[in-house]
Amino acid sequence: MKYLHIFTLLAVIISFLFNRKKTFLALKVAVKKMKAVFLTFMGMLLIISVVLYIVPDTTIIKYLGNGNIWMGNFFAIVFGSITLLPGFIAFPLTSILLFKGVPYMVLSAFTTSLMMVGILTFPLEKKYLGVRVAVVRNVIGLIITISVALVTGVFYGEFL
Amino acid sequence: MIQYIMSAGSDILKNFIFFSKTMILIIPFVFVLIGLFEVWVKRETIEKHLGNESDLMGYFWAILLSMTTVGGVFVAFPIAYSLFKKGAALSVVFTYIGASAVCRIPMTVFEASLFGLKFTIIRLSVSLPLVIISSILLGRYLKSKKYEINEA
Numbered sequence: 001m002k003y004l005h006i007f008t009l010l011a012v013i014i015s016f017l018f019n020r021k022k023t024f025l026a027l028k029v030a031v032k033k034m035k036a037v038f039l040t041f042m043g044m045l046l047i048i049s050v051v052l053y054i055v056p057d058t059t060i061i062k063y064l065g066n067g068n069i070w071m072g073n074f075f076a077i078v079f080g081s082i083t084l085l086p087g088f089i090a091f092p093l094t095s096i097l098l099f100k101g102v103p104y105m106v107l108s109a110f111t112t113s114l115m116m117v118g119i120l121t122f123p124l125e126k127k128y129l130g131v132r133v134a135v136v137r138n139v140i141g142l143i144i145t146i147s148v149a150l151v152t153g154v155f156y157g158e159f160l
Numbered sequence: 161m162i163q164y165i166m167s168a169g170s171d172i173l174k175n176f177i178f179f180s181k182t183m184i185l186i187i188p189f190v191f192v193l194i195g196l197f198e199v200w201v202k203r204e205t206i207e208k209h210l211g212n213e214s215d216l217m218g219y220f221w222a223i224l225l226s227m228t229t230v231g232g233v234f235v236a237f238p239i240a241y242s243l244f245k246k247g248a249a250l251s252v253v254f255t256y257i258g259a260s261a262v263c264r265i266p267m268t269v270f271e272a273s274l275f276g277l278k279f280t281i282i283r284l285s286v287s288l289p290l291v292i293i294s295s296i297l298l299g300r301y302l303k304s305k306k307y308e309i310n311e312a
Binding site: 004005007008011012015022023025026027028029030031033034036037040041042045046048049050052053091094095098104107108111112115116118121124125127128129130133136137140141143144147148151152155 | 168171172173175176179180183185186187188189190191192193194195196198199200230232233234237238240241254257258261262267270271274275278279282283286287290291294298302307309310311312
């Protein structure tokens, strides 16, 4: 994150040295764009906070590591698709899952759907892509998740 | 009962404040970079390297850019819009969106060190080609429909 801050600051300074007018215009564009999505952002963070309270990580661990690999995969995709977990929560969570002996196949289903499918982030996505394309993109994400999980399962010899 | 609601409320509030803090540390900086991008980068440059006339290199640039994306979808969609507005091809833009989900650097490094390199290689070698193929198909279909990405 530090690099982002340093890089942005340097970029603004260099831009300012070359052309003051353009730099102010760029900042104006940034503020305008941020204003347009600010409320959606905040609303989504609130919903994610509530969902994380309702579905705490202990619940996720219980369902993913229940012994049956197909049920584990199913719940991995369900939880992974609903929640958009930020890295600092998803990382510790997956390391606990690994420690609990959850199969690699279930882990890959969980991490991939976490990243590619987002029901809670749908309100933001549809603003940019429109409802239909946002739905299609999420369905593609789901198909990719299932493909990744199956191939992982084959390579780790977890089924067949 | 009241006590239960109070404790639920404070837990939710704690989550919310934690997320908001992280967002405040990332989002404004990214939007400033997007602003600079829109002001400085010429449309012709993007059209040439990421546009409909660009070859496979367009996908390469899109994936490289996606690796550096911080903040997930909150950041990927505004960037995708700017790329599209500057003349990037739809298939390249969708590749960027998909790739920014699967191959962000911090996440990939963490995953490889925790689950092993084999895990990461399997995940990327299955998901990346599928992202590119689905983006090409989606891009082609939507181009014929005169589809446009909105500015939120």
